Amino acid sequence: MSQAILKVEGITKTFPGVKALDNVSFDIRPGEVHALVGENGAGKSTLMKTLAGLHRCDGGEIFYQGAPLSLSGPLDARRKGILLIHQELSLSPELSVAENIYLGAWQTNRFGMLKKRELRRNATTALEALGCGFGPDVRLGTLSVAMQQMVEIARAEAFSANVVIFDEPTASLTDSEKDQLFQTIRGLKARGVGIVYISHKMDEIFDITDRITVLRDGQVQGTVDTADTDLNQITRMMIGRTLDAYFVKAKAEFGDEVLRVEGLSKRGLFSDASFSVRQGEVLGLYGLVGAGRSELVETVFGVRRADAGRLFWKGREIDWPTPRQSIDMGMALVPESRKEQGLVLMMGGRENTSLPHLRRFSDLTVMNRAREMAVYEKYRSALSIKTTGPDQAVSQLSGGNQQKFVLAKWLCAEPGLIILDEPTRGIDVGSKSAIHELIADLAEQGLAVIVISSEMPEVLGVSHRVLAMSEGSIVAEFKGDAMTEEHLIDSVSHAREPVAAE
Amino acid sequence: QEAPDWLGGELKKPLSETRIGITVLYPGSNAYQAKYAETAESYSEELGIQATVMDPQGDPAVQFNQIQDMASQRLDALVVWPTSQNALIPAIRNASRSDIPVITSNSPIGEAGRRYVVAHTGPDDCAQAEQAAEMLGDALGGEGDIVVVEGTPGYSVSILRKNCFLDKLADEYPDVTILASQTAEWNREKAQTVMETYLTQFGDEIDGVYAFDDGMGLGVISALQGAGKEPGEVKVVTCNQFGEGWDAMKAGWHSGSNKQSPVDDAILAIQTAVKVANGIEVPEMQGIDTPKVLPENVDEFDRPTW
Amino acid sequence: MRRHGLIIAFLVFLVGVAVNASAFLTPGNIMDVLRQVSITGLMAVGVTFVVLTGRLDLSVGSLLTLLTVIVVDQHNVVGPFPAIMMTLLAGACIGAFNGVLVGFVGLNALIVTLAMLSFLQGLVLFYSGGSNVNVENAQATWFAVFGRGTFLGLPVPVVIFLLGALIAGLVLQFTSFGRKVYGVGGNETASIFSGIDARWTVFWTYVISGLATGVAAIVMGSRVMGAQNTIGQGYELTVLAGIILGGTSLLGGSGSIWRTVIGISMLGFIQNGLLLLGFPYYVQWLVTWVIIIIAVWIDLGAKRGRIFA
Amino acid sequence: MSLTSTDIRSGSHLRIGLSWLLRNHIWVFLALTVAVFSLASPYFLTANNIGNILTQGAFIGILAIGMTMVMIDGEIDLSVGATLALASALAIGLQTHIGIWPAVFVGLLSGAALGFLNGTLVALSGMHSFIVTLGGLIGIRGLVFVYTGENALMVPDFSYTEIPEIYLGPISMTAIIFFGLAFFFQWILSSTRHGRETYAVGDNIEAAHDAGINVKRHKIINFTLCGTLAAVCGILLSMRLGTAEPNAGRIWELWTIIAVVLGGTRLQGGFGSMWMTIGGVLTLAVLRNGLRLLNTPNYVELMVMGAVLILALVLDKLLKRQEAT
């Protein structure tokens, strides 16, 4: 293999109270896709932010194209050819696509005026190179998440990057969008660009990467060639043990119907959705991003109002509930965005856990701290959440641990129906399989479970029955042997033609 | 139409077609201003003239705009109670240049602008402050330690009531010492707060208090009562007596103030404006009386209704 | 140390002034200061609820004026007890009106309460016709007790203030309503997903703010035994400055009542201390400026573990 | 035209027009108020009165330009009223010592310096600008009093007040300066690097920072601009009044914020323009002038202003909801 384009030697980074990176060394070669994997909070994002000039490391050295690299900031890194595509998109919705591609690096003439024409032209070139279906003048806020991500990737073209870092790029992409992304990555690779690829999705890692570096608690566990390793070895390096099964399905013993929805419609979002779910059943809801699944379940839960439709809870028809009523009835919704919808970031785990059930944790409105602590402790250890204490602000936790608190806050209500919207997005394999086991457990305890996922193996792996949703309509239902990847893809890609349910 | 007696000339046009603009403000002592405005309105109605009364809310720039707007309506005369001695000079100059006569009421504008003003009417703030100095000096027998409670700083009334008082005191009562001087922003409650702090700080050293108006004077008296003082133990002198101040004086808490009638003030201003609107000569300066009100002669005055 | 940086800074200031002005730290003066801050303090306690939800209430100054005028004027008409009830009711209603506009209609709080500031100022002038109002039988009414009385040797305003602060503090720390206030302030969407009706929570904080201003107006009316239509002017800024000085975040979700009490007392002691040292009042403004910047900065720096952002 | 966006779902011209209107509804509001007052008062639609409105609006307008820059950044500046008072005091007070134009220059400099101070404090400390500038609102007023010694300062020579007495028809120099500055800053916003950065910073500060925009320096620049514009306003005011009042500009910051928000610029940043601000400023000026022409009592004016503001917010809300569906 050729000389490394970027080489990290012994870097260390400490945050108050956490040693995020501990003597980390690794390298990136031109034309390779180098995977970085590890549990939540292992330090992957921190390492990459250090390379992209967003963090300054406390010790160690970085060599870029053979020479020691010192970065004055993120723009400096981009100009030098190191581009980070963030875990959370890093764009400005009110600006145009072209302006976003060159965000912060706009060319100006002598008078400080933007060279708008040049900006447009260059942006168009970059967008065309990626085969994007939109122009440079569109306001970014009107694009879908996948399209926005393409805008970030267009920066790689625009700055002719030598190193491109993807931090969990597929977290909010559908399979077809993912395929498109992979094509783009292969294109970059062919041009000799060194690529770092961070993901929790192991199939992707084995699909696209050449080498894998495993990080654990801020330390490098080792670097291996992808061709020479297997899932078990990587898993063991990541979490110190192997997993026997990646997907567990609950025993199919169904009880009474818990929820039935008939003809639910909301103009512009979804129409005529009908389904039901029984005790002990795991119902999968599959669809492409933007299919309207989140909106559908949010409406059922009462965060949004429907235009039409009927709702039956345990056989009785009920009025459209408010979230409060839904919770009291025994419904729980684990929302898809933990930071916006799931957690009060400056509160600790304890207060977040009890937030939906204040009445249960209070006597005549006075909070009962002991009861709160007991429940908090139970679910913290059950989900093995890493914190320094019940009042540590959850904003200080890694994404995965945050996600576990979102789960904790809903599980502690012991609901009759739990709806999980992308429950494993951004969660490491270890925790992911823990969540899958949990889903199975819950179902076996008699809960009804609805799982929304854009990951086909997951939705097939955990559900007893799968609904496919496309452009706001439930287009197909699969169970038993009919639950195959081919059927699912088939159903959602023929958007308008309803597929016969099997 | 018959011309009223006080006019001293012929009406050029009927009173019902005479249009007068009035912009009044007396920062803080809104009771006085309210009575003034009320009188201005009721008296205009009585005369049958068209009058507009505006409040610049203490902001000279707003008053500036008001004068501009009234000038553009081509009123027959403007009555301006200036919020600032000098800031309105350009506005008044412009009005006078477009042949709209301006009368200042209650407080005069600065020297530089006098030539754009047809006449000035009203009490003399400076004279009142000097009276206050005399009353306090006399009440203390020419010597003692006093504290001062000021109005909102920066307005012409405050400036006159401060400087004229200080000058008079320095000239005629050199043995009266000023311990401290603080603003209470024409606010009764803040005056009470300021006085309480003085009492903590100086205790029994304080022999007298000068407050710029009666509202703040009443706050001072509340503080004295709170501190367990006897009526008259500390001499309180203010400018411009209000109804409650009159009561306090009868009860012995108040040692001197002066009577200034918003009714007289407003009527004089409007009469002058009507004269000017009809092209009748008026004296450049017309004052209203502000007699001293002292515990000795308080019964000679009616209780003020403001 | 981190949590108490504020208190330490405050103590340093107190000692500094006391060394230079002997009257400063006498029990009498401390009581005076507490009495003087009791009105703004009561308002600040109410507004703290609003600020904790990440919103503002700039209308409290005008509201204080209106309510003081109402309580004093109605005292002469219907007597003290009904007047007090009317004042509290009026305060709660106007708070509720703000609450509907901000909580339910979802309008921007800064602008709504700014508009309300103007509107209430107009209402005061309309109600009073511009003139001052006074309690007619000032000597004979028990109404005087709120502003002038003492209870167990403490001035009643101070007792009301501290009692109000205590109740408010307990409500915020230990009740589910308090938790909702912090939840909505910390992350409104997440709170809605957790079944909290953010609209009602916000609504109630404004009602509390209006009620607290009502109590403050009663103390004010009783202390002054009269009202003029500028009496509460500018109080909204003092209240906000006190809350900010205490370190309660304007973004919502973090802060507390004890911080507000400290902040507002600090302002009172600054004002009083500089008066005692004989500085012109405008020096007090300069000092307030410097202290707000330094205190909030230190507080923020301690929270994030770094001085510079 | 809204220069910040191009609508991807653009359909017919009608739709574009409608969506333009939804994003610029202030102009509809302005037209409405103008229509009402024209009918109600014969003096309203006179060249002289229009001139007055423009001049009167220009002062808040100039403050509003700076405020718009800061607000698109997602910040706020409450200290502009006090800053303008200081600039006007310096411009007048120093005249006898150093001459008219040097004094004016020092006035401008003081505004720039205070803006710089605000910006630096916001950037370095990470405090919310509401807090920093609330402190400034209190403290800078103190500086004014220290300098003026509580007195209103008067110009030594009243010819100073004739400097802005240049008219283009009924339009005064002050109004021309306002419009000139507004156009200039609109150009800055839409066509310069700094302007686009302003949107980027206000819209998504993390993204702007991660993209290597020097967010701190950027904010300092905008606060400095805002302070300088406040000083411009203060100097024009001193030329208008011939006097520097220590209380000049009290609560003007509130009127300024009201004007900017009325225009449609968002307090949370990332969205807005000078066009909107001009609309807001004119609407406010028309309302205040019209009510005065109708001889409404003071309390009615206060109540109407409050009500209109709330109405405008409700309208904005309804239109946004309309736009969403």
Ligand SMILES: Nc1ncnc2c1ncn2[C@@H]1O[C@H](COP(=O)(O)OP(=O)(O)OP(=O)(O)O)[C@@H](O)[C@H]1O
């Ligand atoms: N700005 C910060 N301040 C303090 N601690 C931080 C900060 N950023 C990250 N950390 C901590 O550093 C550790 C590593 O975090 P990092 O985000 O790099 O994890 P990660 O491997 O990317 O996890 P995930 O897979 O969940 O994204 C975590 O313990 C996290 O809490």
Ligand SMILES: Nc1ncnc2c1ncn2[C@@H]1O[C@H](COP(=O)(O)OP(=O)(O)OP(=O)(O)O)[C@@H](O)[C@H]1O
């Ligand atoms: N960026 C966007 N701009 C405008 N509309 C969008 C955007 N993203 C989604 N939508 C619309 O919102 C609706 C549902 O989107 P959403 O992405 O929440 O669906 P989903 O099926 O829940 O997807 P997922 O849960 O995978 O994110 C669709 O009608 C889509 O057109």
Ligand SMILES: [Mg+2]
């Ligand atoms: Mg990460």
Ligand SMILES: [Mg+2]
């Ligand atoms: Mg969704």
